[in-house]
Amino acid sequence: MANLIADYIVVGGGLTGCVVASRLRPDETNNPAAEFFLSGLSLQGDELDYAYTSEPVPTTADRVHRLSAGKALGGGTAINFGGWLRGDAADYDEWAEVAGDKCWSYEGLNLWFVKSENFYDSNADPQEHGFNGSMYVTSIAAAEEGQRKYPLREIVKNAWAELGVSHNVHRKNGASTGVNEMHENCSKKGMRQPSNVVYPLNHVKVFTNTPVYRIIFGDTKKATGVELVDSRKVTARKQVIVSAGSYQTPKILMPSGIGPSADLAKHGIPLVHESPYAGQSLYDHYAIHLAYRLRNPLLGYAFGSAGFSYPAFLKGLPWDWIANQPLPEKILSKNQNKTKPGWEKQNVYEVLTAYVVPGIPGIPIDGSHISTSTMLLLPTSRGKVTIRSSSPTDLPSVQPNYLSTQMDRDALVHAVRTTIKLLTATANLKPIIEGESPPVQEGLEGLTPLIVDTSDEEILERLQRIGEQHQHSGGTAAMGTVVDGEGKVLGVTGLRIVDASIIPVPLGGHLQATMYAMAEQLASMILADS
Known part of the structure; x- marks a missing residue:
């Protein structure tokens, strides 16, 4: 692949990245274990899992924790267990308060919950559930014809x-x-529904195994594209959208010059914008x-x-x-x-x-x-993600601080x-x-x-x-401190983040359903801008 030019660059092919890329458009894994949730028990720590490791955590007997993240198109939707559980309304209202934007209250997000769902029960309240969305959702008792x-x-x-x-x-x-x-986003045949299948990527140019090193900025602090780990460059006519997840998104921001200035200076990285909370406020269940x-x-x-x-x-x-x-x-x-x-x-x-x-x-x-x-569900402990060096191949340093x-x-x-x-x-x-x-x-x-x-x-x-983390991490590029209510990175232009890192508070539910609704809403904002 030589240097390329595109309207939008979406960095990351996980849940939110696939939704956004699909909505902006003018290989799914061949591992058979990924087709069913039960056989997915074998996928944790396997070939479809990045399986990052944390720093030793003093408050959990100095253990090093495995931090799962989906290593395939669809991201975590290729290895998760399919739980479709929203948080409580109070959690979303707190999100809206912290972000300073009512779009992220329960009332504001509910439209997008409804939009994303194809709910199994046609008699359910249409104010609470959708019946024409992309993701088929069923209760356990109703699955397999009861x-x-x-x-x-x-x-x-x-x-x-x-x-x-x-x-x-x-x-x-x-x-x-x-x-x-329990509800699951399980197909009517009892099979997994990865985001890249439910949100088709036809007319999207997809490059797998093509990691991004950093964002490229012009003289006016406008994101103009990305540099890959192999030094090739891709130019964006409109916007760069980072959907790399709670561990990798800060790992991309900091080498790009966005982060705490002291951390960047330590590794000789020129500062583009002082963002002291980038990589901070990590939480997980x-x-x-x-x-x-x-x-x-x-x-x-x-x-x-x-x-x-x-x-x-x-x-x-x-x-x-x-x-x-x-x-x-x-x-x-x-x-x-x-x-x-x-x-x-x-x-x-x-x-x-x-x-x-x-x-x-x-x-x-x-x-x-x-x-x-x-x-x-609502931890008060907070950790951080930072970089180990300016090298594009070093993994992020993650200190989760569980039970602190x-x-x-x-x-x-x-x-x-x-x-x-x-x-x-x-x-x-x-x-x-x-x-x-x-x-x-x-x-x-x-x-x-x-x-x-x-x-x-x-x-x-x-x-x-x-004890162990439950793969519901967020907060490392939070709304209100690193991005605004539309996912735009503060202090620069042409750059958005659309993944769990921008959710500023823990939610009292599993993240999957919320992330689909969040991605749908942010995709609509991106389209409105264009």
Whole structure:
């Protein structure tokens, strides 16, 4: 490929990059495991995963964390598990407040949520769901013509009811507190829908394995194109749009001269615009996966059991319920300096039940265990992404700082204790669950099963030793500090960012549905400008 000229350059072929490129237009992976969500368990850390590594994290036992990011057209949509879960309305309203732009409130984004969806239930509220969008979305119970109802479905829901957490059937006005049924962007045939397939890239010139080094600027601080790692250049007639993700976007901005001046000077990079928050304010959803041993594995409750072989059960990740919950007053009052007005109603954590074990060391996938994911939705810890040098081939340096605030530690300890109580101490699940099985692996010696009476200190130790990020990172090029409400990079022209790095606050839901809506709205703004 020689030097090229194009109207728009979109840097990054992930979820948002494919949406934007498709909307602006005048190879999908051949790995068969990417077709189905269940077989996608094998993709984490594999050939379709960049699998970045963090710096050692002092607050998680100095562990180095694997940071997954999709290494294929479609980005994370090629390796994720298909969860289609919005945040709570309050999360989006906070985003709008921080960004200073009502377009990013729940009311402002809802139009684009609706636009992106082809929702399975034609009787659903048309103010909340769309029926003509690009992405087919279904509930677990409705998938496979209603045949994908797992054996523990009603038992798990009833166990939550014992704890006072009721089924939130319709999530009216964006309220997500309670037990919600999992939704997936799973095709009607039970297959994955990567962004580059749902948003076609015909008439878009796509170059894979062509990494970008930096943005090129003219004399007036206007982005005029990009320089590739191999020194070739591509010129943009109109705009450069960076959609490289929360780790790589700062890695492109800083060598381009946009970032904290002290960091750039250290590596001899000429300053184009002082952007002190570029690479800062990194957040992610930190989670712990726990395995629970079944009293009778022969009853077919979990993947791997002979009785769990019903074809519909294998057409997606075996899950059905997800519970979103606020924190009790005792934790909020203890951490008043980290809370904001309204936090007593916001969903700070989620608990997800799955009928498969997601790679917990030493726990067999043979139908003997089910599992849970307990995740912190609104972390107050913040990390950073920076560059190691001016070299175009060096990977970014990522310091996530998980669990670095007392608020986060208290919140997750409480959430894990709630999970233990649900699985082992409710009348519905106690007859089915024998107990929690700690992971077994070199370096994890000394772990004992978690029970209702386990101390806070022991739960925290488990969180520090085995917890991991949930691939929902953002904040490193945030609206209000690095970009404006239209994704335009402050201090320069001709440059936009369209990816999760611009979302300024954590959201109480999985990112996928939000990122499609965000990309649709920003694509409309780009088209309006042109």
